[in-house]
Amino acid sequence: MVKADNINDIIDHKLFSEDDIHEMCVRLGKQLTEDYAGKKPLVVGALKGAIYFLTDLTRQMDVAHQLDFIDVSSYGDGFESTGKVKIVTDLATDVKDRDVLIVEDIVDTGLTLKFMKDLIKKRGAKSVKCCAMLNKESRRNVDVDLEYYGSKVGNEFVVGYGLDFLNMYRNIPYVGVLKPEVLPYFVFVYKSKLANPAMLI
Numbered sequence: 723m724v725k726a727d728n729i730n731d732i733i734d735h736k737l738f739s740e741d742d743i744h745e746m747c748v749r750l751g752k753q754l755t756e757d758y759a760g761k762k763p764l765v766v767g768a769l770k771g772a773i774y775f776l777t778d779l780t781r782q783m784d785v786a787h788q789l790d791f792i793d794v795s796s797y798g799d800g801f802e803s804t805g806k807v808k809i810v811t812d813l814a815t816d817v818k819d820r821d822v823l824i825v826e827d828i829v830d831t832g833l834t835l836k837f838m839k840d841l842i843k844k845r846g847a848k849s850v851k852c853c854a855m856l857n858k859e860s861r862r863n864v865d866v867d868l869e870y871y872g873s874k875v876g877n878e879f880v881v882g883y884g885l886d887f888l889n890m891y892r893n894i895p896y897v898g899v900l901k902p903e904v905l906p907y908f909v910f911v912y913k914s915k916l917a918n919p920a921m922l923i
């Protein structure tokens with residue numbers, strides 16, 4: 723049994739501090755302010771992980787924009803992509819002729835991002851770009867452009883600042899690396915397909 727009641731039970735070490743993340747938001751916000759000047763983009767947050775990054779990022783954007791959300795899921799066991807992506811909650815806004823900026827927590831294999839970009843393009847958007855907090859570039863296995871990102875990360879499972887462990891711990895104010903001994907248990911709990919797998923830990 724893995725104990726996972728507190729942050730210290732699951733986080734091995736801090737990877738990006740609150741200051742690091744703030745700097746990413748300031749830098750990216752400045753760039754987006756320049757690139758979207760006069761365009762009134764539709765900012766699309768990818769639920770649920772991107773909401774923490776989105777609220778900080780958009781407050782650094784001096785550009786009039788609208789907000790919407792989409793929830794697509796691709797993770798079969800919560801750790802590795804299954805290859806199948808489905809819409810869980812769709813956008814409420816018509817994207818036709820809009821400049822759409824998708825905000826993501828992390829782009830890993832790229833499957834989720836490619837699915838969202840293809841969907842939004844197919845619906846007639848004028849442009850579709852993405853800004854992610856983190857870029858796991860070495861894990862990419864589909865061809866998809868990631869126009870903006872805060873930082874690259876290696877092949878480690880990161881948690882916090884929106885990124886979850888069993889749909890918990892998104893509220894950790896920094897990004898940390900999951901303790902290696904917790905990982906196999908994580909996969910096991912997910913594969914058990916319980917309605918509330920978090921109750922197992």
Ligand code: 5GP
Nearest residue numbers: 803828829830831832833834879880885886
């Ligand atoms: P992709 O389709 O690019 O493989 O996966 C994207 C999604 O998988 C991300 O939006 C995120 O929700 C999840 N993901 C990928 N890597 C990590 C990680 O290191 N930690 C967490 N918590 N989620 C991840």
Ligand code: MG
Nearest residue numbers: 768771827828
């Ligand atoms: Mg995500």
Ligand code: MG
Nearest residue numbers: 771797800886
């Ligand atoms: Mg997740």
